[in-house]
Each structure stands twice: as C-alpha cells, then as structure tokens.
Amino acid sequence: MAFLEVTDLAKSYGARDVLSGVNFTMEEGEFVSIVGASASGKTTFLKIVSGLVPATRGQVTMGGAAVTDFSPQAAIVFQNYSLLPWLSALENVRLAVEAAFPQYSRTQQNEQSEKYLKMVGLGGAISKKPSQLSGGMRQRVAIARAFAVEPRVMFLDEPFGALDALTRATLQQELARMCSQAARPVTALMITNNVDEAILLSDRILALGRGPAASLSPAVPVNLAKPRAADLLMHDDQAIRIRNRLAEFLTAGAESRKSLSRAAASALSKTVPLEA
Amino acid sequence: MKKRLGNFALALVGVALVGALWAITSATIAPDLPSPLKTWEESKIYVMQPWEKRGEMDQGILRMASYSLWRVAKGFLLAILIGTPLGFILGASNLFYKMFDPTIQVLRPISPLAWLPLGLILFRQSEPAALFTIALCSMWPTVINTMQGVRAIPQDYHNVAKVLRLSPWRRLTKIWIPATLPFMFSGYRLSLGLAWLVIVAAEMLTGTPGVGGFLWQEYNSLIYSHILLCILTIGIVGFALDRLMGVAEARLRAA
Numbered sequence A: 001m002a003f004l005e006v007t008d009l010a011k012s013y014g015a016r017d018v019l020s021g022v023n024f025t026m027e028e029g030e031f032v033s034i035v036g037a038s039a040s041g042k043t044t045f046l047k048i049v050s051g052l053v054p055a056t057r058g059q060v061t062m063g064g065a066a067v068t069d070f071s072p073q074a075a076i077v078f079q080n081y082s083l084l085p086w087l088s089a090l091e092n093v094r095l096a097v098e099a100a101f102p103q104y105s106r107t108q109q110n111e112q113s114e115k116y117l118k119m120v121g122l123g124g125a126i127s128k129k130p131s132q133l134s135g136g137m138r139q140r141v142a143i144a145r146a147f148a149v150e151p152r153v154m155f156l157d158e159p160f161g162a163l164d165a166l167t168r169a170t171l172q173q174e175l176a177r178m179c180s181q182a183a184r185p186v187t188a189l190m191i192t193n194n195v196d197e198a199i200l201l202s203d204r205i206l207a208l209g210r211g212p213a214a215s216l217s218p219a220v221p222v223n224l225a226k227p228r229a230a231d232l233l234m235h236d237d238q239a240i241r242i243r244n245r246l247a248e249f250l251t252a253g254a255e256s257r258k259s260l261s262r263a264a265a266s267a268l269s270k271t272v273p274l275e276a
Numbered sequence B: 001m002k003k004r005l006g007n008f009a010l011a012l013v014g015v016a017l018v019g020a021l022w023a024i025t026s027a028t029i030a031p032d033l034p035s036p037l038k039t040w041e042e043s044k045i046y047v048m049q050p051w052e053k054r055g056e057m058d059q060g061i062l063r064m065a066s067y068s069l070w071r072v073a074k075g076f077l078l079a080i081l082i083g084t085p086l087g088f089i090l091g092a093s094n095l096f097y098k099m100f101d102p103t104i105q106v107l108r109p110i111s112p113l114a115w116l117p118l119g120l121i122l123f124r125q126s127e128p129a130a131l132f133t134i135a136l137c138s139m140w141p142t143v144i145n146t147m148q149g150v151r152a153i154p155q156d157y158h159n160v161a162k163v164l165r166l167s168p169w170r171r172l173t174k175i176w177i178p179a180t181l182p183f184m185f186s187g188y189r190l191s192l193g194l195a196w197l198v199i200v201a202a203e204m205l206t207g208t209p210g211v212g213g214f215l216w217q218e219y220n221s222l223i224y225s226h227i228l229l230c231i232l233t234i235g236i237v238g239f240a241l242d243r244l245m246g247v248a249e250a251r252l253r254a255a
Ligand SMILES: Nc1ncnc2c1ncn2[C@@H]1O[C@H](COP(=O)(O)OP(=O)(O)O)[C@@H](O)[C@H]1O
Pocket: A013, A018, A036, A037, A038, A039, A040, A041, A042, A043, A044, A045, A211, A272, A273, A274, A275, A276
C-alpha cells in the first residue's frame, strides 16, 4: 500500500462537479506535482487530500489510515499565504512552532522560528507585519511557517504563483534545498500552474484536466538528477519530452470537453469562478 | 491644513446660522423659548463656575456632566462586558444564534423609558436602576457587531487555526479576537452613543444629579434657559465622546 492513496475521489459543490474519478498514489519521500489550468480544481484536490475539506465520494488514506482531519505530521502552504496580519513574521511562525513543539522552552521556540526565517532569507525582517512585507517576502514567511514544524508531509498550493520570475526562481531553489536538507525525508505534494516549475522540483508530475468533473492524467516520471538547474532544463531532451507530454494531457482535456463545456456554459455562466 | 481651516470656518458659519434661526424663532413665533442671549445671561454662572457646588441640584455644568459621564461609563462598561462575550457566542454558534436572535430583535427596540421602571422595581434604588437601563439599552450594537465580526472571519483563518492545531484559547486570542476587533470597536462606538442618549431619560426619571436630572428639575422650576444649557451640554459631550471613539477606532485600524 502506498503512503498516500486517493481512490475514486469526487467532489461537488452543490450541482457543480469539480472533481470526479480521481485516483492517485504517492510514496513516502517523493516530491509530486500536480499541474492544471486555473479553476480546474487543484486547490480543491489539495484541501481534500490534506483533510481540510471533506470529499463528496471516494477515499483518502495516509499511512494506511483514512484521512478525516489535517494530519499532525503535515504542513501546508496556502495559495494566498494566509498569514495573520496582526502578527509579525516571527510571531506567525512561532504560533505554528508553539503548537507543534509545546515541550520546547520559549527560547527554543524562538530559536526554531528564527532558524527557519533565516533559512528563507528573512532574518532581517522578522519583526515586520505581513502588510509591511512584499509578496515574495510573505511567501517566504508562509514557507518558513510550514517548514518550521518539521513536517513529514508538505502540501504546497501554488507556492510561487503570485511572484515575479526572479523571486520565483530563488524561492524554487530554496524549496528544493529545504526538502533535501530536512532531517527526515519530506514527502511533498505541490500544486502549480507552471510546468517548468514542476519539472524542476518533482519526481513525478500529473496533470489535472479541465473542469467540470476533472480527473488526473497518468503520472509522468522525471528521472533527472537533483539538484536541477532551471536554465539547463530548458534544453534537456527529457525535460522537453515531459513538457510535451503534459501539454498533451492539458489540452486533450480541453478538446474533448469543448462540446460538453458549450452545453454547460449556460449553467456555468451563472456561477462566478473563484480563485480560491 | 488650509482645507481643514476652511472646513472649520464653514462649520462655524453653520453654527452661527442655527443660532440666528434660534434667535428669530424666540423673538417671533415661540416667545417661551429663551433667546440665545437670555440663555447665556441666565446660564453664565453654571458655565463660568463649572465646578462649583452650591446645592444637590445646583452645581456647575462640568460637575453635572461629570456625574452623568461617570454613570454612563459604568453603564457602558457593563454593556460591553456582557455584550462582547454574548456577541462571540452568538457569532460562533449557529444553535445559539437561532435560539436567541429573535429574542434580541424583540428586546433591542425597547425604549429606556420602558426599562427604567422595571429597574426601579428590581433594585429599589435609582443608581443601579439607571445603570441597568443604560446597559440594557446600549448593549445591542456591541452584541450585533461582534456577532457579525465573528461570522465574517474568513475561512482561510479557520483553516490556519486547524492546520497549526491551535488550542481553543489560542484560537480565541490569536485569531478570533484580533479578526473581530474592528467590528467590536464599531459596536462600542455605537453603544457609547446610545448610552449617552439614555442618560437623560435615566436621570430624569430617577431624579439623580447630572445633566439629565438638572434638565428635568429646571423644567419643573420653569427655568427654560437652563434646559437649553443642558441640551447644548449633552450635544457637545456626546459629540466629543464619539470623536474620541472615532480616534481610537482609527488608531486600531492603523495598527
Ligand atoms: N467553497 C467553494 N464553494 C463553491 N465552489 C467552489 C468552492 N471552492 C472552489 N469552488 C469551485 O471549484 C472550482 C475549482 O476551484 P479550485 O479548486 O480553487 O481551482 P484551482 O485551484 O485549480 O484554481 C472553481 O470553479 C471554483 O469556483
């Protein structure tokens, strides 16, 4: 049995089918990415797998046990950072550390929090409120908060989605480094809308088709040695093949659903799509 | 700066115009209404010696206002001490909301004039009856705003609490209270305004010293200019209180 197993998962919001017939497995220590267009149900999938949102049908198991709540061994980086605006960067991270390591002294909790803020390059801004930080810095705080609890499983929802290319590249390398540096193997499931980002970081990549009722493509393995360099991947044969393969999955979904989506268009036009 | 000065000048013009209207009204259609000048002449002693105490009901206007303010402060404190937790409970629990919302909607529009006799019966003394009335009448904006604030906490913050596995106490202090604070403060501001509105009624009926009590006594003694003095005082103090809360609210939002 795989470490993480998703069997015949479906999710509807009212009459709206977001996911349907989703199957997925993942081994411990793997880094897997899911790519997909916006509003295809990526966030929904991650929230169900992590236990934040219940599925309509199907089942999710982690380590053999059914997932009914967010696991104490997991951490998540939300798509919109979800930092608490009334707390400083340090306090945001420490809030997570305090709950994860209640046995630590106050000093140890502070050290742990500062260590991870330094690791993402935020040592100098730890007393700033999120509103005083740039988007990239907020994202770093969110990543530090997730890593500071030393999770076994890491869920990442478009962690670099809102960033400029340069910051994005820096943070991608930092994420790769943090995953490989961690004391024990980190199992990571990352959502992204950027295929190159997925190739850079993952062991396997799956594409989530277009909604409504989206499902996952077969996994595409990435057998490239880590650490990887983004500029080399641009011309690597295997990387190019993977990119084409995923592009096929992503557009095939769109082609076969064109007639269907036209029929559904009238129904869907009444619903305003949320970027959740 | 220049703009603010201009606005202040305009406000002064407004005051002068209303004063003129008052003077004309008292000179023409309402002979019982004391003119601004007469009001000033007869009230001077209360304003010029604002802290003087000549008798139980014959005291300087600031001293009177301070009695009322103190009473309002106690009633208001009582209102928010009860209203805030009540709002939290109603906002957090759908069960409680469904159970108590209709009752609250019925209690909310009841006038202080209706509560006060009940307070007098219950407490047999004017002071606690006044506090009871102020608290009961001014509590509702705090309850309702706090409740709405709790309901408006974004799902994202609830998810954060879940993911970080915060204890119920930390959930309250690190997420619920800070997220609700701006709503709570809008409620407090409205509540304080209501509490000040109620003070006159409470003091009138209980005959306790204060601006409201003084107003009622002077009405009974047919000294109408003092009624106007009290009205002006009530308005100015109420305005100052609201401004003060406004500043506190702005500070809070900026923080
Ligand atoms: N809480 C919700 N209630 C209703 N509809 C939702 C909710 N969350 C997401 N959706 C809908 O589900 C679809 C997929 O959303 P989401 O999972 O956020 O997509 P993605 O993350 O791929 O952009 C969207 O059309 C969105 O409008």
